[in-house]
Amino acid sequence: MGTFFGTHPDSYAFVSSIPNVRQLYELLKGNRTATSTWRNFGICQSMLAATNTTAQRDAVSAREAEFNKALAEVCASLARCRWDGGAAFGYAFTTRDVSTIDHFHPSVTGQASLARVSWGASYWPTR
DSSP: OHHHHHHOTTOOEEEOOOOOHHHHHHHHTTOHHHHHHHHHHTTTHHHHOTTOOHHHHHHHHHHHHHHHHHHHHHHHTSTTEEEOTTHHHHOOOOGGGBOTTTSSSBOHHHHHHHHHHHHHHSSSOOO
């Protein structure tokens, strides 16, 4: 970010939090198609593997919180940076928001939902 602002001093940056992967797991852990896809394609096994313990999932959640804290701190140190305040992390996905291809990434509906959340936390919120 320092390099970016050093070469583009009149620019602005918006930093979005990392969405809550634990919430995704809780939403879809009972969906056999989702769990099969996660297993067969090795998707985010640190959180989504069926054999993970609660303690392992808690560790992943704690690490994600650390990453979001680092993003917030870096952004706060720069005058022309706006952090979403955890808006993307706090967004509660529904099954419609998740791709039926990999059961991990946002669907078109989910992309639109995250865009609304991000836009509302950005420099140009809708009211």
